[in-house]
Amino acid sequence: MENPVLAQALELILAITLGIVIGLIYDFCRIIRICMPSGTIYYAACDFVFWIVVIPVFFLFNLMFLNGNLRAYVFVGAFAGAICYFSSVSYIVLFFARKIIRYIKQKHKKFKEHFSNGKEETKEE
Secondary structure: OOOHHHHHHHHHHHHHHHHHHHHHHHHHHHHHHHHOOOOHHHHHHHHHHHHHHHHHHHHHHHHHHHOOOOOHHHHHHHHHHHHHHHOOHHHHHHHHHHHHHHHHHHHHHHHHHHHHHHHHHHHHO
16 A cells, blocks of 8 residues: 555655646746736736646646646645746746847848838839
């Protein structure tokens, strides 16, 4: 027979990992928000997509590892994993994502300026 305390400790570690994954999913949504123009409709759509992804992930996690049983320590573990992710790795991910997005936007702007200037010159001739 399996040691129930050891099994619960493993489930807690998996729940913390799930919280980290949920944090990564949320940061992905935040990166999409950075790319889009500001507006409540875009933010609401990102939040909706986030929950549409996270709820099935959490449900499947419960089915696969907990046989469908809801345990309070799993919710606490997932929350703790998300807190750990947001207070450490998230800053680094968003820092580099913003730099990359800013670089791409600058190159896109120069690209558009280059081709729009070329079109104006041909019209004036």
